[in-house]
Amino acid sequence: MKKLWQIFVSFFRIGAFTFGGGYAMIPLIQHEAVEKRKWVTDEDILDIVAIAESTPGPIAINSATFVGYRAAGVLGSACATLGVVLPSFVVILALSFVLSQFQDVQAVQYAFNGIRVGVLALLVKALWTMYTKSPKGWAAYVVMGVSFLLTAIFSDIVIYVIIGCAVFGIVTSRIMERRAQ
Numbered sequence: 001m002k003k004l005w006q007i008f009v010s011f012f013r014i015g016a017f018t019f020g021g022g023y024a025m026i027p028l029i030q031h032e033a034v035e036k037r038k039w040v041t042d043e044d045i046l047d048i049v050a051i052a053e054s055t056p057g058p059i060a061i062n063s064a065t066f067v068g069y070r071a072a073g074v075l076g077s078a079c080a081t082l083g084v085v086l087p088s089f090v091v092i093l094a095l096s097f098v099l100s101q102f103q104d105v106q107a108v109q110y111a112f113n114g115i116r117v118g119v120l121a122l123l124v125k126a127l128w129t130m131y132t133k134s135p136k137g138w139a140a141y142v143v144m145g146v147s148f149l150l151t152a153i154f155s156d157i158v159i160y161v162i163i164g165c166a167v168f169g170i171v172t173s174r175i176m177e178r179r180a181q
Contacts, residue, residue: 003072004079010037011064011083016091020119022052022060025084026126029063039071042133049130054162060084139172 010032018025026049033039040048048070052062061081068080102108134140143165150161 004075006037007039007068007071007076008079008083011068011080012087014064015060015084016087018060018122019115020122022058022063023126024119024122025060026063027122027129029060029067030129033067033071037071040067044070046130046133139168143168 011029014025014028014032018028026045030042030045034042034045045067048063048066049059052059052066055062061084064080064084065077069077072079099108147161147165151158
């Protein structure tokens with residue numbers, strides 16, 4: 001029961017104090033789940049983020065669900081999911097009432113411009129962390145470059161890019177295994 005409470009509180013804090021959506025939460029999830037609590041490893045986080053990105057739903061909720069499951073099974077995933085969702089739900093509900101009244105105030109617009117810059121910094125940090133922990137080589141750089149170009153040009157084919165990357169990874173891994181033998 002104590003571990004379930006820790007999972008809920010950890011993800012509640014992440015959900016409550018992170019602006020910018022799921023990608024901005026990834027470094028905080030990694031810090032909490034890997035470095036502080038040791039529920040999962042850095043390699044697990046890479047796998048969790050890859051799976052969370054490829055499954056339907058917001059990446060932060062999917063990541064929290066997977067980390068919670070790894071840490072404490074089905075109840076852990078429920079606690080993590082509820083913890084990460086609850087603050088956003090409450091904040092969005094309250095802000096919807098407030099912002100509708102003050103959306104034209106210059107100070108509110110400036111505040112959101114500042115928040116956007118902070119969120120961009122968190123996204124770059126998440127990108128850098130994932131890049132440094134990912135395997136590198138010509139195949140990885142080809143997949144990364146082609147995936148970026150395809151999703152930048154054709155934003156509606158993301159699922160096909162993910163499937164293509166998986167197929168490319170399987171094929172190149174098999175080729176490399178055969179060469180090693």
